[in-house]
Structure formats: C-alpha cells, structure tokens
Amino acid sequence: METPLLSILIWFPIVAGIIILGVGKGPQHDSLVRKLALGFSVAVFLFSIPLYNGFDRTSASMQFTEFHSWIPAFNINYALGVDGFSVPLILLTTLLTVIVVVAGWQVIQDKVAQYMAAFLIMEGIMIGVFSALDAMLFYVLWEAMLIPMFLIIGLWGGPNRIYAAIKFFLYTLLGSLLMLVALLYLYRQSGGSFSILDYHSLPIGLGAQIFIFLAFLAAFAVKVPMFPVHTWLPDAHVEAPTGGSVILAAIMLKMGGYGFIRFSMPIAPDASQELAWLMITLSLIAIVYIALVALVQSDMKKLIAYSSISHMGFVTLGFFMFNGQGLEGGMVQMISHGFISGALFLCVGVLYDRLHSREIATYQGIATPMPMFAAFMVLFAMANSGLPGTSGFVGEFLVILGSFKVNAWFAILAALTLIFGAAYTLWMVKRVVYGKVLNDSVAGLDDLSRREFAMLAILAGMVLLFGIWPNPLLELMHASSESLLAHIEISKCPYACR
Amino acid sequence: MNVASLSVNLAIPEILIATMACLILVAGLFGSPERSGLLCYRLSIAVLLTAAVLAILGITSDSQLAFNGLFVDDPLAELLKFGICMLSAAVFIYGRQYNLDRNLFHSEYYVLGLLAVCGMMVMISANHLLALYLGLELMSLCLYSMIAFYREDKLAVESAMKYFVLGALASSILLYGISLLYGLTGSLHLPEIRDAIAGMDHSNPALLLGVVLIVTGLGFKLGVVPFHMWVPDVYQGAPTSTTAFIGSAPKIAAFALVIRLLSGGLQDMHDVWYQMLIILALLSVLAGNVIAIAQDNLKRMLAYSTISHMGFFLFGVLAGNQAGYSAALFYVLVYAIMSCGAFGLILMLSRKGFESDLLDDLKGLDRNSPWIAVLFLILMLSMAGIPPMAGFFAKLAVIRSLVEQDLVWVAVFAVLLAVVGAYYYLRIIKLVYFDPPTAPGSIAVKPMSLAVIVANIGILVVMLPWIGALIELCRHAIRGIG
Numbered sequence: 001m002e003t004p005l006l007s008i009l010i011w012f013p014i015v016a017g018i019i020i021l022g023v024g025k026g027p028q029h030d031s032l033v034r035k036l037a038l039g040f041s042v043a044v045f046l047f048s049i050p051l052y053n054g055f056d057r058t059s060a061s062m063q064f065t066e067f068h069s070w071i072p073a074f075n076i077n078y079a080l081g082v083d084g085f086s087v088p089l090i091l092l093t094t095l096l097t098v099i100v101v102v103a104g105w106q107v108i109q110d111k112v113a114q115y116m117a118a119f120l121i122m123e124g125i126m127i128g129v130f131s132a133l134d135a136m137l138f139y140v141l142w143e144a145m146l147i148p149m150f151l152i153i154g155l156w157g158g159p160n161r162i163y164a165a166i167k168f169f170l171y172t173l174l175g176s177l178l179m180l181v182a183l184l185y186l187y188r189q190s191g192g193s194f195s196i197l198d199y200h201s202l203p204i205g206l207g208a209q210i211f212i213f214l215a216f217l218a219a220f221a222v223k224v225p226m227f228p229v230h231t232w233l234p235d236a237h238v239e240a241p242t243g244g245s246v247i248l249a250a251i252m253l254k255m256g257g258y259g260f261i262r263f264s265m266p267i268a269p270d271a272s273q274e275l276a277w278l279m280i281t282l283s284l285i286a287i288v289y290i291a292l293v294a295l296v297q298s299d300m301k302k303l304i305a306y307s308s309i310s311h312m313g314f315v316t317l318g319f320f321m322f323n324g325q326g327l328e329g330g331m332v333q334m335i336s337h338g339f340i341s342g343a344l345f346l347c348v349g350v351l352y353d354r355l356h357s358r359e360i361a362t363y364q365g366i367a368t369p370m371p372m373f374a375a376f377m378v379l380f381a382m383a384n385s386g387l388p389g390t391s392g393f394v395g396e397f398l399v400i401l402g403s404f405k406v407n408a409w410f411a412i413l414a415a416l417t418l419i420f421g422a423a424y425t426l427w428m429v430k431r432v433v434y435g436k437v438l439n440d441s442v443a444g445l446d447d448l449s450r451r452e453f454a455m456l457a458i459l460a461g462m463v464l465l466f467g468i469w470p471n472p473l474l475e476l477m478h479a480s481s482e483s484l485l486a487h488i489e490i491s492k493c494p495y496a497c498r
Numbered sequence: 499m500n501v502a503s504l505s506v507n508l509a510i511p512e513i514l515i516a517t518m519a520c521l522i523l524v525a526g527l528f529g530s531p532e533r534s535g536l537l538c539y540r541l542s543i544a545v546l547l548t549a550a551v552l553a554i555l556g557i558t559s560d561s562q563l564a565f566n567g568l569f570v571d572d573p574l575a576e577l578l579k580f581g582i583c584m585l586s587a588a589v590f591i592y593g594r595q596y597n598l599d600r601n602l603f604h605s606e607y608y609v610l611g612l613l614a615v616c617g618m619m620v621m622i623s624a625n626h627l628l629a630l631y632l633g634l635e636l637m638s639l640c641l642y643s644m645i646a647f648y649r650e651d652k653l654a655v656e657s658a659m660k661y662f663v664l665g666a667l668a669s670s671i672l673l674y675g676i677s678l679l680y681g682l683t684g685s686l687h688l689p690e691i692r693d694a695i696a697g698m699d700h701s702n703p704a705l706l707l708g709v710v711l712i713v714t715g716l717g718f719k720l721g722v723v724p725f726h727m728w729v730p731d732v733y734q735g736a737p738t739s740t741t742a743f744i745g746s747a748p749k750i751a752a753f754a755l756v757i758r759l760l761s762g763g764l765q766d767m768h769d770v771w772y773q774m775l776i777i778l779a780l781l782s783v784l785a786g787n788v789i790a791i792a793q794d795n796l797k798r799m800l801a802y803s804t805i806s807h808m809g810f811f812l813f814g815v816l817a818g819n820q821a822g823y824s825a826a827l828f829y830v831l832v833y834a835i836m837s838c839g840a841f842g843l844i845l846m847l848s849r850k851g852f853e854s855d856l857l858d859d860l861k862g863l864d865r866n867s868p869w870i871a872v873l874f875l876i877l878m879l880s881m882a883g884i885p886p887m888a889g890f891f892a893k894l895a896v897i898r899s900l901v902e903q904d905l906v907w908v909a910v911f912a913v914l915l916a917v918v919g920a921y922y923y924l925r926i927i928k929l930v931y932f933d934p935p936t937a938p939g940s941i942a943v944k945p946m947s948l949a950v951i952v953a954n955i956g957i958l959v960v961m962l963p964w965i966g967a968l969i970e971l972c973r974h975a976i977r978g979i980g
Contacts, residue, residue, distance in 0.1 A: 069966070071969060162928055173917055173920055184909070
C-alpha cells in the first residue's frame, strides 16, 4: 500500500494542534508550546516535499489519490488527489504556516496554545481544501476553515475585532451556502455523485450552467474577494493579528481562485465563456478602482489589504482570458502574491510590534534606525509593484500578455495598475522608510531580531527565486493548465445552447 | 384473547419503566426527603439506562405487533426509545445540582419524569389512534406537572398554566381530527385507516377537515409557527432542569407522532398535508431565526431556535418519501442531542440563586472555564449547521431531500435563513470567547455531569467518521415502517 501522503498532510497538523491544546494548560507551558508548534509545522513542511518531488509533471490527471467511502447513503466519499494547480498551493500553505508560527513567537503572549493550535488545525483544513476531490468533502473543509479564522480574528485581533470577525464569517457563509445548493443540484443532475471529476464531464444545458456558475461565483467571489463583495477583507485584515492576516492574504484568498479553476470553469465551461465579460469587468474594476482606493489609505494594513484585492483582480482576469499565458499567469500571480502580501503583512507586523501603530504617519525615516528592515521592506514593495526580477513581475507580465491576445484594451487597462501599484506601494515606502526621523520613538527602534530576519529572508528568497527562475513553478502546472484549457474549449452542449 | 397474542415481551421497556415508576413512588416515602430523593434519582437513572439497553438490543428485529395490533415494535421505535431513554438519563444527571438547590430534588419529580418517558414510548410504538393519544396525554400531563413542580417560582407556575391550556387545546383539536377520521373510516387502527383512505375520494370535505385538524394539532405539539406562542414562555418559565427535559426527549417522541400519523395513517393524503407543512415550515424557519436575534434570555433564544429547527425538521417530513423521513429522523436525533447539551450547559453554569439564563451571563466564559467554552463552541456551531459538526450533516440531509423534490427555491430560502441563524449562534461564541468576564472564578461541576456532557456534546464532532453508518441506521429504521 502506498503512503497516504495527502491524508498525513491533512491530519498530522490537526492532531498536532489538538496535542498542543492538551499540552498548553497555562502560561508556564508557553515556551514548550511554541517549540512544539514550530517542530510540528516544520515537520509538515518536510512531509510536503515528497509531494513536489514525486509529482509527475507530464500528467494532467490526479495524483497521490486516496479513496474511502464515507457516507454511502449520500455517496459522499473521502476522495483526495492533487494536480498541477493544487501542488503549488499546498506547498505555499505548508511553508507559510511555519512562518506564521515564527511570527507569533513573541507577539502572542495570551493563550499561546490556542493560537498555535488554531493555525496548525487551519493548515490541515486548508491542505484538505486544496486536495479534496469530493465536492461535499471540499465543502465541509471549506466551511470548517472559517471556524479557526473566526477565533483568530476575534481572540487576538485589534479593537474592532468582533465586528470584523462576525462580518468575515457571515459574508463567507452566505457565499458558500449558495454553492452548497449548486452542489446539491449537480448531485441530482449527475444521478447521485459528489465526485468533482464526474461533474467535469457532466453534460449540462446553458441555463443550468449559468445558474451553477453564479452560485459558485457567490462563494468564490467573496473569498477572492472580487469587487463588489470585497468589503469584509479590509476589516478582517486590519483587525486580525499579523499571523491571521498573513494566512488570510496568502492562502485563504487563493481558495477563491482555486475554486474557479477546480469548479466554475470545468463544470460550467459554456457559462464561463458566456459570462466572461462579467468576470473581466469585475476584475478590471478591482484592478483599477481598488488600486485607487489603496492610494488614499493612511493605515498600512488597509493599504496592503486593498492592494491584495487589486492583485487578485489580475488572477481572475488571467483565468478568464482562456489562454495558456492568462491561466498560468494567474496561478503564478496567486503563488507570488502569497509570498509578497504575506511578507508585507509581516513587515507591518514588525513595525506594529514596536510602536503599536499601523498609521503611515507615525513612521518616517525608519531606514535610519532599522536599515536591515528597510532593505526588506523596499524589496517587497518593489515586488508588489511588479519589478522585473521579482515573482510579482512574472505573474503580471504573463497575465498582461494573455489579455493582449484577447483584447488590447484589457491589457492596457491592466497594465495601468502597474503604475498605480507602484504609486501606492512606493509612496507608502517613501513615507515610512525614507525621510528625516521626526519622531523620537522611531529613532529608538531596534532593527530586526534574528527571528524576524529569518522569516523575512525566507520569503525574500522565494520572491527572488521565482522572479528569476519561475520554471519550476510553471513546469508543475503546465500539463494541468493545458488540459483544463482543452476541456473548456469543448462545449458541454453542442446543440440547444446558444 | 390469550396472553400469547398480546406479545407482552415486545413492550418490556415500557412495562419496566411504568412498574419502576410506581415502585419508586413508594420508595420515596421512606427516609428523609434528601435521602429518598437521592435514592429515587439513582434508581430512575438505572431504570432509564436498562430500558435503553433493552430497546437497542431489539433494533435488528422486524416490525411486530403486540396487544392485538395496538402496539407496534419496529426498528424505528427501538431507535427512538433508545434515544429518549439516554437523553432523559442525561437530563436527570445534569439537573441534579440544580434541583437540589431549588428544592426540586424529590422522588415525585423523577417519578413524573419516568412516567413522561413511558408516555413517549407508548406514543412511539402506537399503531392505534387511541394508544397514540394515550401516550401523548401521559407525556403532556407529566410535563405540565414537572414545570409546576417549582411552585415557589411565579414564572414557572404561569408557564405551566399556559402550557396546560394550550396543550389541552391542541389535544382537543387533534382528538377532533381523530374522531373525524374514525367516523369516515370506521377504524382507529392506523394501517386500516390507511387502507380505507386509499379507497376514498380525497376531496371529501370531512376527510380534508380531519387532516387539517390533525396537522394543526401536530403543529401545536411541535411548536411551529403560527402555533408556537407557548414555546418561548414555557422554555423560559420552566425550571431549567425541566426545560432541558422538554427540549430534548419529547422532540424525538414528536417525530414518532408525526410519522405514525402522517406516514402511517395519512400517507395517501400527502398532497394535502404537504402544502400545509410547507407553509408551517417556511414560517417557522423565518420567524424562529429572526425573532431569536432579539432575545437576551438564553433559554428564550433557544426556544426560538427550537422553532426554527422544528421548521427544518418539517422540511424533511414534507417530502413524504423514505429519503425525506430518514433525513427528518436524523435531523431530529441530532437536534435532540444538541438541545439536551445546550440546556445541560446552562444547568452546569447555574448556581443557587443564579439561573445563568441571560446571554450576558456567558461573558468571558473562556477565561474561567476554557473546556466548557469549547463545548459551547462545538454546540453553537453545530446548531448553526457549520461543518464539520453533526448539525451540518443533519441540515444537508434535509436540504438534499428538498432538492430531490425539485423544491430548489425552498432550499435556497432555508439556506439563506441559516445565515441569519448563524448570527445569533455566533453571538454566543462571541460572548463566550471574545468578551471580558464579568465575574471571576471558575465553575465547579460534578465530575459525573461533566463526563456526561462531554460525551453528549463531543459526539457531535466525534461521530464525523461514522456519520455514514448513522444515516444508514436511520434509513434502516424508516424502511422498517414500510
């Protein structure tokens, strides 16, 4: 029997989280809890490496599959498997969880065990979302993920955390419940199957496809988030603790994008083409309008949150170009944004831990007391604005290339944001990092500790690696992306559709 | 008539409970009130557990009749009886300290409880309208008295009175419907009624009136909108140990009532009662979820939550087929477990002179008793229907049966209101986890109660890998009624 690698990746962190909850009975155990959490998260990361090495890049079919019957009465199965789209996202998850554990090392002094356990449990659930091949298993994990995040925002968040936590929860719940109805409809149409791969080949008329596409859109657009259902994100980001923001921006948002690839596009290909105008419009609004909104923010976390929405607009734009560059560009953008936005939130966290303010106006001339930090911050800001040589460039370039093939105007509008992106990011950097030190408290700041240096250095390494040499990433997803595009090309309803 | 055709052995759990209730009543006369109370409490729990074991042992048997067809023993009955006995035992255990503190810890309280359980079991196994009515009244009268038992409390007496008046009204409406059916079909045996109706004109006004009256009576007993007015007052006014009892086991019995009447007797009138149930269910889910938001009393909020859950339960029943009934059965079992756990938690938190039934009493619970807080978290998420808790799978089963019936719009409506419902459950989690505590000090809970409540609520997550088997069990039980 083969090693059930995916099951290990899902259940090991969840069990580890429960062990940590059991161990951490009081403040006297905090340091043990931190070490255990780090050990467990590094172990999960190491477990995920065979996934990268053992993945057959020439095949678009599901790999590392597992299958067990779960609820036979409804034909719900514990079915797992990964393709070229899920592997990079799983690796991103395992890497970032390690970083998040490190980021919470000193900052979190209250309920350390619960904090670490929540992130580990969430890691397991997120890996499950990226590898579920059964729609109901996917749904269960998709929703279950809200619970730890809700607690993370509500327990360790900022002053307005309760409002943000409840808004986050209800927004996402509403979207996902509509997806549930769509899944049940598909279950009925397919004659009682919850297998996602069965849905891919299920013939559905255009009307039903549009209904399904819109129901999925409700779930995924909230998660991405797309304009106009993005309003929960700035609230959640601003109030969440640094670790929560990192996971939210770097991984949770990607689930929306992943959902489009795994569900909307292959299950409703004709509706995807029919409604591409809607998706493209919403993406372009997000790219341009949200970038303008980001420009006027005075709170750093809010600024990065809006920048996330704008960058995720690139992802959805790329997907709905229906060509290789667009799709792969969108995927690269998701991974790269995971590193960059995560790193930027960590940078804000580093400053917040020192002065307990996220206002841009509080800081000026950080470069003088904190040169090392300033170097990192500038690097990530450059990456965020798409400087060639960083991973941010690769994704945006591919998406723009892909949209040029469809309509030059899309490309021009999208490329515009490279300017806006540069404007809001660099303006923030200018106000925070450079200039004269006007504030005594800023002058007395310590530079990065070794712990902070390590986490930022890892992310900086990844940003540069994929910026200079994106091939390992593209190679992983190439076969899957070609097969998806070929699948979308074939209409599900040769007659009676249009 | 000979003894063999009575098949008395099929009713052993009922007979055991009824006999022991009489014995306990006598035993309660000896010794000081404190000691006899304790003795009767222990005996009652032992009796309930024995009955539960006896019930579950018979679950594999086929449908058998006893008492000349008055009484039916099928897998469904055994499953429901098992659930009722287990939950009642749990409720008694939770309520021990509460009853002691409020001078309710008397033998009579437990005798009434046992007799109510006996009534529910008769109702579950009824194959005859009079047996059904007998069980229903035995249960209801005991419940009224269990509320009025707290006679020092004005609110309790008032709510007992309300419950009694409305309960009697409901019973009389039901009885009127039953008498019409009897007049039309000439029988009180459910299978015979079913056969007679199959050969009748379904638009016969008397028959329609009978069905309407029966559904109305059921609506009262279930507490669905617009017959729900008694539910919040009774839940709030009754002593919490009794509310816990009313909120859990009788819901399971109510399922039997609905199934025996609608599926057993009136299956052919499905197209008539289906329309009524859909309206009752929609209104209940709407009103229950929306009004619950405005409550500041926890017991009252749970009462409105019950109303919405009963509406959801009817969504399963109204499909009128085996898939729907088994979804409703699974839903009601999960709901009864959740409700029992919820009131159990309130009972744990209350002390002498402190009811702990206000939402604000829950503030900061996580600081003082983190494990109780985790139980609240699991319970509220399960009630809200958030996976991976069992409550989600119960809702899933029901929504699935709606979609199978082409009632997609009802499914969407139910789902949207689930979001409204999620809000007030989340508010509890917010109070428990995010708010600072108002009073310091952790809660002392008897280890026995703690163990039971951990099992009670823990099962909502722990059952996850075996949920398939449980749903299969419900299907098996429903298939048994044919």
